Amino acid sequence: MQELKRYLELHKNDEIHFSEIVNILKQYDEEKFSEAIQFIPKDILGDVALELPDRYFDDMVQSLDAKDLSEAVKELESDDQVDFMQELKEHDEDKASKVFESLDKNDQKEITLLESYDEAKAGAYMQVEVFTATEEELVSDVIKRFSKLKKLNVLEHVHTLFITAKNSVLLYSIDLDDLLTFDFSITFAQNIKEAGESFEPISGVDTDEIKEVVNTFKEYDLFVMPIVTKDGKLIGRITSDDIHDIISEQATEQMYHLAGLKDDVEEDEEILKAGKQRASWLGVNLVTAIFASIIIGLFSDILNEIVALAILMPIVASMGGNAGTQTLTVVVRQLTLRDISSGDAKRIIFKEVSISLLNGLLFAIIIGVIASLWFDVNNLGYVIALSMLINLLLAGFFGATIPLVLEKMKIDPAIASTVILTTVTDVVGFFSFLGLATIIL
DSSP states (O other): OOOHHHHHHTTTTTTOOOHHHHHHHSSHHHHHHHHHHHSSSSSHHEEEEEEHHHHHHHHHHHOOOOHHHHHHHHHHHHHHHHHHHHHHHHHHHHHHHHHHHSSHHHHHHHHHHHSHHHHHTTGGBBBBOOEETTTSBBBHHHHHHHHHHHHOOOOOOOOEEEEETTTEEEEEEEEEHHHSSSTSSSBBBHHHHHTOOOOOOEEEEESBBHHHHHHHHHHHHHEEEEEEEETEEEEEEEHHHHHHHHHHHHHHHHHHTTOOOOOEEEEEEEEHHHHHHHHHHHHHHHHHHHHHHHHHHGGGGGGGGHHHHHHHHHHHHHHHHHHHHHHHHHHHHHHHHHHHHHGGGHHHHHHHHHHHHHHHHHHHHHHHHHHHHOOOOOTTHHHHHHHHHHHHHHHHHHHHHHHHHHTTTOOOOHHHHEEEEHHHHHHHHHHHHHHHHHHHO
């Protein structure tokens, strides 16, 4: 608690980095976190909350009343207000409703507008706070207005001035460094004519696919993009920090999909929910592994009892490898995004081993029954079932432990973890199955 108070005191008159506050908060247990969240000034609470991992956001919602949350939302820009309210709805719909009702009509209108867009469209990611000027205004008047709004903290992260016609149609986009070269005593239209440059804006339409907007940002190395309607009227902007978040979310989604997972489920603390999600992909793997074994089993008539073990052995190793890969994908990605650290080792390992236990029991029963029906070998079903349970448990344990240990050793877990995990699951799978078979059969 003292560390947070000291940080806020030292940065009272300086720029506060929300990520630094989040790193402090993540060190606290649930009780201390609930106390600490009360000390964060309401004008930065919303920004801090949006930096929090999902489980901490839930703790924050439970620790604050609707009035405090409402004050936090009011300080946010429109796009962040939408993100905050959507998060709040997921955790406490009743409290979210109270917060929304307490906002002024303008905030409610902006949130409703942005929420009306499909999440794949550019409009869903824009903020409506845009500093504009008309082409007939004097540059000096606009600079005075800009200075006044900046001092009142109404404007943030302004890199570009957008020039519009009187009907709000976007005409020009002028970077602030170019603005300094203008003659302040004449209008923007006169300055642009004298400059001989087009100042043509690179804009997006609110109904454009967000993927197209991301690609445009990358192609032109943009800091900000004005968003217009199909009629060309300026209605908002998307900034580079928004694009960074979108790219990060897309990368996370892609990584989870590669392992047959969904990010929203894996970030949930409910073990049963996460276990059910993973079981579906493991089920697919079980089917493919059994199919490969059936091909080998076509020759079972001319093979003896040991061949039965050779037919079933790849199933154990394959299941362990995939279970470990799922765990590894989750932990490595969360480490990459700094949602967790090596200090979270006990919680992460407990969760992953618990999920592995649930899935291990399920698939141990399934393969045990199949093996008993498939081969006329006493106790073969028990051998492979127990081996499956052991391998999946250890796959979950090592899938979580290996990247955490590598992170602690300052080694990139994304590079080294897969090779180590594959070796462990193969060795454990083969050794446990053949070892148990030697003892029991």
